[in-house]
Amino acid sequence: YDLEGDQDIGERIANEAALSYSQVDWVLEGGAIDHDGSGTVVTTEQCLLNPNRNPGATHEDIEGRLEHDLGFERVIWLGEGLMNDHTDGHVDNLARFVAPGRVAIPTAAKDDPNEAVYRDAAKRLKAAKLDIVTLPSPGRIESEDRDVIPASYMNFYIGNAAVVVPQYGASNDRAAVDVVQALFPDRVAIGLRADHVLTGGGSFHCLSHQVPASPSSPSPRCSSPLAEARPITSSPLPISFARPPRKARRSSFLPNCSKAPTSAASRTRASSRMRARRTSIRPSSRCRSWRRS
Numbered sequence: 385y386d387l388e389g390d391q392d393i394g395e396r397i398a399n400e401a402a403l404s405y406s407q408v409d410w411v412l413e414g415g416a417i418d419h420d421g422s423g424t425v426v427t428t429e430q431c432l433l434n435p436n437r438n439p440g441a442t443h444e445d446i447e448g449r450l451e452h453d454l455g456f457e458r459v460i461w462l463g464e465g466l467m468n469d470h471t472d473g474h475v476d477n478l479a480r481f482v483a484p485g486r487v488a489i490p491t492a493a494k495d496d497p498n499e500a501v502y503r504d505a506a507k508r509l510k511a512a513k514l515d516i517v518t519l520p521s522p523g524r525i526e527s528e529d530r531d532v533i534p535a536s537y538m539n540f541y542i543g544n545a546a547v548v549v550p551q552y553g554a555s556n557d558r559a560a561v562d563v564v565q566a567l568f569p570d571r572v573a574i575g576l577r578a579d580h581v582l583t584g585g586g587s588f589h590c591l592s593h594q595v596p597a598s599p600s601s602p603s604p605r606c607s608s609p610l611a612e613a614r615p616i617t618s619s620p621l622p623i624s625f626a627r628p629p630r631k632a633r634r635s636s637f638l639p640n641c642s643k644a645p646t647s648a649a650s651r652t653r654a655s656s657r658m659r660a661r662r663t664s665i666r667p668s669s670r671c672r673s674w675r676r677s
Contacts, residue, residue: 394407395407406453408449408453410437410438410441410449411437411438412432412437412449413431413471413474414476414593415471415474415475415476415477415586415589415590416428416431416432416471416474416475417432417450417475418475418476418479418480418481419456419481420481420483420484420485420486420487421481421484422484422485423455423456423457423458424456424457424458424459424460424481424484424485424514425450425454425456425458425459425460426459426460426461426462426475426479426481426487426509427446427459427460427461427462427475428461428462428463428464428465428473428474428475428478429443429461429462429463429464429473430463430464430465430472430473431465431471431472431473431474431475432446433446434472434473436472437472443461446459447459460508460509460512460514461508462475462478462479462504462505462508462509463501463504463505463508464501464504465477465478465501465534466478466498466501466534466536467497467498467501467532467534468531468532468533468534469534470534471586474586474590476538476539476586476589476590477534477536477538477539477586477587478490478501478502478505478536478538479505479509479538480538480540480589482517482567482568483515485514485515486514486515486516486517487509487514487515487516487517488516488517488518488519488538488567489502489505489506489509489516489517489518489519489538490502490518490519490520490521490536490537490538491518491519491520491521492521492523493520493521493522493523493524493554493555493556494523495523495524496521496523496524497524497532498521502521517563517567518563519537519538519560519563519564520537520556520559520560520563521536521537521556522535522536522537522552522554522556522557522560523554523555523556525552525554533582534582535550535552535554535578535582536550536587537549537550537556537560537564539578539586539587539588539589539590540564540587540588540589541588541589541591541592542568542571543571544571545571545572546571546572546573546574547564547565547568547571547572547573547574548574548575548576548588549561549564549573549574549575549576549588550575550576550577550578550581550582550587550588551575551576551577551578552577552578552579552582553577553579557575558575560575561573561574561575576588
């Protein structure tokens with residue numbers, strides 16, 4: 385899609401945050417890469433070597449640009465993305481870093497159209513000697529026209545206090561939230577239906593992008609390399625929560641940052657808001673566009 389404001393959004397965000405800005409002459413979407421905050425980045429050949437982005441570019445060309453323009457030190461290449469993904473294989477539907485050197489990927493469900501893609505990704509990540517953890521897959525999710533759609537729990541959004549996990553009415557929905565909660569014990573894992581979002585392509589991570597803290601001016605909210613912007617506003621769609629481990633509950637509503645200024649009153653308000661959301665939001669009858677075959 386080509387929308388007004390696309391070409392200068394980076395400059396406007398940089399100006400708003402008082403950060404330096406530079407322009408480069410190649411195509412790179414946010415969902416095309418995922419990084420661990422320690423110099424390693426993962427992407428797919430289907431996306432960044434696609435001729436509709438940077439015609440004629442080689443592995444070496446892309447690696448050079450990632451290193452020069454964004455400061456990455458190591459590039460991990462996966463192969464194909466999910467079936468029928470209109471993004472041409474964005475990696476944020478396939479593999480996500482959850483800690484430095486630790487990456488999460490899906491495991492295939494029964495009759496999963498992406499089973500071969502998951503196996504190939506696991507093989508490549510193992511060869512790269514990364515620590516691999518797995519999430520369940522929603523499996524085969526189809527549109528009303530019986531077309532396979534690229535539903536994925538990997539497109540979760542990491543906020544300062546919560547991780548929002550897409551849900552599709554599949555049998556593995558709750559299991560995915562539980563696994564994400566275990567991976568992020570200092571945040572609250574929230575499951576939200578993503579059917580309507582998927583209609584336009586992608587999910588919650590595709591709707592957002594992290595804004596790193598400036599090295600010279602640390603963010604008062606969070607300095608974690610894997611922490612992204614604040615969670616999006618609540619949705620009227622079905623929601624589920626995974627309770628964090630007991631040791632993490634006292635701080636689970638706060639940013640994972642020792643420098644974050646908080647008070648007893650603000651902690652009470654945050655906790656009250658989250659409890660209210662747990663009890664006031666009920667599953668909706670809306671969003672019946674997708675179904676499991």
